[in-house]
Amino acid sequence: MQFTFSDRMANMNGTATREIFKLLSRPEIISFAGGLPATEALPTQAVQEIAQDVLGRDDAFRLLQYGTTEGYAPLQDEAVKLAQAFGVQLRDTSSVLILSGGQQGIDLMCKSFLNKGDVVLVEDPTYLAALQIFHSYEAVAIGVHACNEGLDTDDLEQKIQTYKPKFLYTVPTFSNPTGKTYTAENRVQIARITAKYGLPVLEDDPYARLRFSGEKVNALYSFAQEDNVVYQMSFSKILSPGLRVGAAIGNADVIRKMAVGKQGTDLHTSLPAQAVTAEYCRRGLLEPSVQKSLPLYHARKQAMMRGIERYMPAEFTHTDPDGGLFVWGAFEGTRLDTQALLHKAVARNVAYIQGNVFYADGGGANTVRLNYSNASEQKIDEGMRALGTFFKEEIAKERK
Amino acid sequence: MQFTFSDRMANMNGTATREIFKLLSRPEIISFAGGLPATEALPTQAVQEIAQDVLGRDDAFRLLQYGTTEGYAPLQDEAVKLAQAFGVQLRDTSSVLILSGGQQGIDLMCKSFLNKGDVVLVEDPTYLAALQIFHSYEAVAIGVHACNEGLDTDDLEQKIQTYKPKFLYTVPTFSNPTGKTYTAENRVQIARITAKYGLPVLEDDPYARLRFSGEKVNALYSFAQEDNVVYQMSFSKILSPGLRVGAAIGNADVIRKMAVGKQGTDLHTSLPAQAVTAEYCRRGLLEPSVQKSLPLYHARKQAMMRGIERYMPAEFTHTDPDGGLFVWGAFEGTRLDTQALLHKAVARNVAYIQGNVFYADGGGANTVRLNYSNASEQKIDEGMRALGTFFKEEIAKERK
Numbered sequence: 001m002q003f004t005f006s007d008r009m010a011n012m013n014g015t016a017t018r019e020i021f022k023l024l025s026r027p028e029i030i031s032f033a034g035g036l037p038a039t040e041a042l043p044t045q046a047v048q049e050i051a052q053d054v055l056g057r058d059d060a061f062r063l064l065q066y067g068t069t070e071g072y073a074p075l076q077d078e079a080v081k082l083a084q085a086f087g088v089q090l091r092d093t094s095s096v097l098i099l100s101g102g103q104q105g106i107d108l109m110c111k112s113f114l115n116k117g118d119v120v121l122v123e124d125p126t127y128l129a130a131l132q133i134f135h136s137y138e139a140v141a142i143g144v145h146a147c148n149e150g151l152d153t154d155d156l157e158q159k160i161q162t163y164k165p166k167f168l169y170t171v172p173t174f175s176n177p178t179g180k181t182y183t184a185e186n187r188v189q190i191a192r193i194t195a196k197y198g199l200p201v202l203e204d205d206p207y208a209r210l211r212f213s214g215e216k217v218n219a220l221y222s223f224a225q226e227d228n229v230v231y232q233m234s235f236s237k238i239l240s241p242g243l244r245v246g247a248a249i250g251n252a253d254v255i256r257k258m259a260v261g262k263q264g265t266d267l268h269t270s271l272p273a274q275a276v277t278a279e280y281c282r283r284g285l286l287e288p289s290v291q292k293s294l295p296l297y298h299a300r301k302q303a304m305m306r307g308i309e310r311y312m313p314a315e316f317t318h319t320d321p322d323g324g325l326f327v328w329g330a331f332e333g334t335r336l337d338t339q340a341l342l343h344k345a346v347a348r349n350v351a352y353i354q355g356n357v358f359y360a361d362g363g364g365a366n367t368v369r370l371n372y373s374n375a376s377e378q379k380i381d382e383g384m385r386a387l388g389t390f391f392k393e394e395i396a397k398e399r400k
Numbered sequence: 401m402q403f404t405f406s407d408r409m410a411n412m413n414g415t416a417t418r419e420i421f422k423l424l425s426r427p428e429i430i431s432f433a434g435g436l437p438a439t440e441a442l443p444t445q446a447v448q449e450i451a452q453d454v455l456g457r458d459d460a461f462r463l464l465q466y467g468t469t470e471g472y473a474p475l476q477d478e479a480v481k482l483a484q485a486f487g488v489q490l491r492d493t494s495s496v497l498i499l500s501g502g503q504q505g506i507d508l509m510c511k512s513f514l515n516k517g518d519v520v521l522v523e524d525p526t527y528l529a530a531l532q533i534f535h536s537y538e539a540v541a542i543g544v545h546a547c548n549e550g551l552d553t554d555d556l557e558q559k560i561q562t563y564k565p566k567f568l569y570t571v572p573t574f575s576n577p578t579g580k581t582y583t584a585e586n587r588v589q590i591a592r593i594t595a596k597y598g599l600p601v602l603e604d605d606p607y608a609r610l611r612f613s614g615e616k617v618n619a620l621y622s623f624a625q626e627d628n629v630v631y632q633m634s635f636s637k638i639l640s641p642g643l644r645v646g647a648a649i650g651n652a653d654v655i656r657k658m659a660v661g662k663q664g665t666d667l668h669t670s671l672p673a674q675a676v677t678a679e680y681c682r683r684g685l686l687e688p689s690v691q692k693s694l695p696l697y698h699a700r701k702q703a704m705m706r707g708i709e710r711y712m713p714a715e716f717t718h719t720d721p722d723g724g725l726f727v728w729g730a731f732e733g734t735r736l737d738t739q740a741l742l743h744k745a746v747a748r749n750v751a752y753i754q755g756n757v758f759y760a761d762g763g764g765a766n767t768v769r770l771n772y773s774n775a776s777e778q779k780i781d782e783g784m785r786a787l788g789t790f791f792k793e794e795i796a797k798e799r800k
Contacts, residue, residue, distance in 0.1 A: 001626050003600055004566075005657055006515050012660050034466075042464040048455035051672070055448035064442040064640035066434075100500060100644075100666040107665040111536070115406050116516065133664045136511070166404075200403055226401050240464035242671035244500075257405055260412050264533045265507040266500040270670040271642035272451070 011135035030383030032370040033351040035176065035325055037237050038300075039374065041293035046285055047240065047276055054275040063271040069263045071098025071247070072271060075278035079233060079247035082281065086208055087222025088231050092252040097259050100269045102206050102234030102246035105258070106130050107265075109167065109202045109230065110137045112257035119165040123151055125328075125358030125367070127176045127204065130169055139166075143360035150182025153189040160197045167200040172220050174207035174324025177358045177369040181322065187220045195226035200254065206234035206246075207324035209290050212298035214322035227251045230258075235277050237325070238290050243273045301327070303377040304370060304384065311388025313395050325373040328355070331366045334395055338368050341394060350386040411535035430783035432770040433751040435576065435725055437637050438700075439774065441693035446685055447640065447676055454675040463671040469663045471498025471647070472671060475678035479633060479647035482681065486608055487622025488631050492652040497659050500669045502606050502634030502646035505658070506530050507665075509567065509602045509630065509648075510537045512657035519565040523551055525728075525758030525767070527576045527604065530569055539566075543760035550582025553589040560597045567600040572620050574607035574724025577758045577769035581722065587620045595626035600654060606634035606646075607724035609690050612698035614722035627651045630658075635677050637725070638690050643673045701727070703777040704770060704784065711788025713795050725773040728755070731766045734795055738768050741794060750786040 054060065070076070076096040080088075090096070099105045106129070114120070116138040122130065124143025134141045142163050145152040150172060159165070170190070172182040182190070194201050203220045221231040230250030235243060248258060262268070280286060301320075304327055308318055318329030331338075339354035355367025372380060454460065470476070476496040480488075490496070499505045506529070514520070516538040522530065524543025534541045542563050545552040550572060559565070570590070572582040582590070594601050603620045621631040630650030635643060648658060662668070680686060701720075704727055708718055718729030731738075739754035755767025772780060 001595075001598060001628050001651065003513070003598070003651070003653065006511065006513050006518075008515075009512060009657055009660070012664065036466055039461050039465060042461050044455065044460045044464055047464060047672075048452065048460065051451040051455055052448065055444065055451055060444045060448065061439050061442050062642075064444055064447060064642040065439060066436055066636075066641045100670070103664075104666050111406065112409060113403070113406050115408075118406075129664070129667075136661070136664045195401075198401060198403070228401050236466075241466045242462075242464040244666055244668065244670045251401065251403070253403060257409055260409070261536070264412065264503075264529070264536045265665060266504050266644055267529075268644065270500070270644045270673045272447075272676075273670045273673060276672075 008136050008138050011138065012132060028349050029346065029351055030349060030375060030379050030386070031351040032372065032375070032383060033353045034371055034374055036374040037241065037325070038293060038296055040296060041289070042240055043285065043289050046280065050276050050279045051272065054279050055272065063275050067268045067271045069259050069268050071096065071269060072274035072278060074282065075274045076247070078278050078281035080249065082286070083219070083231055083233055083249055086205070087218035088249060089222070090249065091227055095249055095252045095255050097248045097255050097262065098269050098274060099246040099248055100266055101236060101241070101244040102204065102232055103129055104262070105232040105246060105248045106133050106169070106202065106204065108258040108261045110134060110139065111261035112254060113166040113200065114139045119163040121156070121159055121163070121165045121168045122360055123170055123175065124360055125177055125355060125364055126169065126360065127171055128357050130204070131360060141360040146180070150186030151190055153186065153193055156190065157193050160193070160199055165199065167202055168194055169202045169204065170220070171204045173205055173217065174210065174321055176207070176324070177326050177355065178328040179319045179321030179324050179326045181217060182220070184217050184223070187217070187223045190220060191224040191229065195224065195228055199228065200251070201229045203229055203231050205232060206237050209238050210294065210297060210325070211323035212294040212301070221250070230254055238286060239277060239280060243277060245269060245273055245277045297373055299377055300372040300375070300380060303380040304372040307381055307384025307388070311385045313388065313392045315395060316391070325371050327370045327372060329368055329370065330355070331391065331395070334366055335398060336366045336391065336394055338366060345387065345390055348386050348390055350383045350390070352387065408536050408538050411538065412532060428749050429746065429751055430749060430775060430779050430786070431751040432772065432775070432783060433753045434771055434774055436774040437641065437725070438693060438696055440696060441689070442640055443685065443689050446680065450676050450679045451672065454679050455672065463675050467668045467671045469659050469668050471496065471669060472674035472678060474682065475674045476647070478678050478681035480649065483619070483631060483633055483649055486605070487618035488649060489622070490649065491627055495649055495652045495655050497648045497655050497662065498669050498674060499646035499648055500666055501636060501641070501644040502604060502632050503529055504662070505632040505646060505648045506533050506569070506602065506604065508658035508661045510534060510539065511661035512654060513566040513600065514539045519563040521556070521559055521563070521565045521568045522760055523570055523575065524760055525577055525755060525764055526569065526760065527571055528757050530604070531760060541760040546580070550586030551590055553586065553593055556590065557593050560593065560599055565599065567602055568594055569602045569604065570620070571604045573605055573617065574610065574721055576607070576724070577726050577755065578728040579719045579721030579724050579726045581617055582620070584617050584623070587617070587623045590620060591624040591629065595624065595628055599628065600651070601629045603629055603631050605632060606637050609638050610694070610697060610725070611723035612694040612701070621650070630654055638686060639677060639680060643677060645669060645673055645677045697773055699777055700772040700775070700780060703780040704772040707781055707784025707788070711785045713788065713792045715795060716791070725771050727770045727772060729768055729770065730755070731791065731795070734766055735798060736766045736791065736794055738766060745787065745790055748786050748790055750783045750790070752787065
């Protein structure tokens with residue numbers, strides 16, 4: 001039986017991310033394609049103990065009953081405390097919404113704001129799944145140019161004037177895919193310009209705690225004079241992605257719309273998952289656990305930098321992030337098509353993500369995103385050697 | 401700062417359900433408004449023990465990492481086994497999607513099929529939250545008449561011809577809100593007619609296991625000769641709503657689209673919640689626990705029947721369900737407006753849901769939905785006395 005699906009489904013092949021997950025499951029592959037936190041950093045035993053405790057309380061039955069859409073109050077409190085470390089101050093007590101993973105916040109922001117054909121501004125390149133979500137709302141993502149400091153604010157202002165966007169989506173700290181961080185001054189300018197035009201901003205901030213070098217920069221939210229920024233955090237990279245817990249903090253009107261949207265999908269986030277996350281934070285386990293994981297992430301990033309230095313062709317320019325999970329690079333002056341080449345790389349047991357999927361306009365054919373968080377230093381060396389050898393051969397072929 | 405929200409938000413006030421949850425939180429209220437399973441039926445200790453076990457396994461770290469959108473394989477297997485009890489046979493191994501609660505399946509079905517302005521057929525009256533979700537897709541819900549056997553199949557066929565709907569949404573067993581169950585013959589006819597027009601069906605079946613009297617009827621899915629029915633189950637009423645776990649089983653193409661849609665919102669359902677649910681089923685705990693809860697539900701339904709008999713006005717006609725959570729009634733021949741009267745009932749510390757919110761066209765002004773699952777027999781008696789007294793007074797006022 002053949003069915004006629006919705007128009008939005010034509011824009012949602014879901015291929016890129018799904019293929020990545022499939023690649024990851026083959027054990028012989030050294031994968032720089034995913035965005036998984038280090039498995040060694042997952043506090044399985046602590047979660048087990050805390051689950052035992054929260055489910056053993058006298059009122060544990062409450063965790064098995066229906067809860068409120070806005071979220072489990074102790075977790076709301078912990079999320080607010082965590083955000084305060086980046087200068088995020090709550091403007092209103094009803095400004096917090098617990099999410100089933102940070103990604104749900106992007107979906108709910110779209111649900112709250114976007115009609116078919118509406119424009120969202122993004123940094124070019126930006127988070128792949130965000131682009132897919134915008135497409136699912138039949139919206140148009142327009143890329144804002146990046147500069148060394150963050151967003152090109154002239155381009156931002158011009159594109160606000162030209163496209164009348166419904167909101168700006170940005171990952172200002174250890175961006176996915178580039179690993180870059182906007183300067184404080186750049187954030188001040190973004191806050192000023194978006195406020196000037198009354199433009200809402202979704203600040204997606206899952207990686208800020210994963211800083212292993214450089215100086216902390218406060219959230220874009222903290223620089224906003226107006227209440228136009230929704231700050232979104234996730235527990236996926238600092239506790240566990242499998243639990244699916246995140247939080248949005250921002251303008252109370254927007255949070256209320258997002259909550260209405262959430263009510264229409266999963267009603268509320270799994271309560272035992274919320275309670276475990278809240279208790280993990282309340283016991284002060286999060287910060288030490290993250291601190292313990294940082295040398296691991298740092299060492300892996302350094303291993304990737306060494307691998308690039310040793311094996312990659314001279315044409316490869318790349319970022320050198322102070323945190324997060326990703327390195328971004330381009331084969332400058334080449335016509336390499338990293339999408340077309342991916343299957344050949346995988347045949348050599350190494351995987352990356354082709355950079356073009358992170359572009360609103362589909363550019364970036366010669367770019368790649370490399371993840372360093374989920375492979376050992378030795379595997380990173382092996383994988384980069386395979387990748388460097390492969391790309392050198394491809395460049396040589398191109399120039400024959 | 402004032403924002404312009406999406407058009408769909410104008411259709412989603414979220415008031416009805418949210419107000420219900422607020423009413424439930426006042427301890428002096430006897431609430432027949434909710435749809436909560438009996439708190440006594442929640443197996444808190446078993447969940448605690450199983451959480452301890454699954455998080456103590458050598459590979460427990462997998463539950464804290466990212467998982468696949470389709471769901472945790474052992475839970476997919478258990479969901480399929482549970483559905484088999486109602487004659488649901490898997491047509492394809494890739495026909496199962498784990499959901500973050502059954503309600504998410506309604507959202508994903510809409511995402512897969514509906515463009516703005518599209519029509520969904522529903523039974524009149526139908527599940528309130530489903531109507532809200534259809535509105536969130538700017539779709540139009542058209543009510544199909546009910547008959548004693550289930551759906552009026554002549555009306556169904558005529559409305560398929562007239563409205564060219566994208567799918568039929570139905571709760572054929574212990575319907576929310578009416579508590580009624582379609583006969584097997586009615587299901588055969590619905591399957592035949594929908595297949596004839598190539599119309600997909602979403603069969604929402606969260607209550608079928610909560611049968612305390614009468615004969616089991618197999619799922620609508622089981623009567624379908626064509627692969628046009630998506631069968632949706634939920635663990636909310638038979639294990640725990642707080643966990644947020646459900647499953648959809650059906651046409652592989654539709655399930656694939658739903659999975660792509662799910663990938664764009666919560667990526668996957670909380671893995672520890674999935675693993676606990678799977679292990680609870682694997683240990684054979686589900687069926688005995690449900691069996692144990694049935695006398696409780698039956699006794700509460702009987703208490704409500706006695707309360708109706710004793711206290712409600714003669715004008716009140718009502719259903720007498722064999723399972724599920726709800727009784728549905730109407731004040732025949734009156735002009736009572738149950739929506740307008742709700743706040744006055746609440747002032748007397750008793751709550752119901754006004755029936756009009758379950759109608760696609762907003763009819764049913766003199767109807768109510770009464771939930772019996774979450775109050776003791778004594779509270780049901782007290783509440784029904786208060787409610788009966790109140791409505792008798794209102795009818796007397798009307799006739800003065």
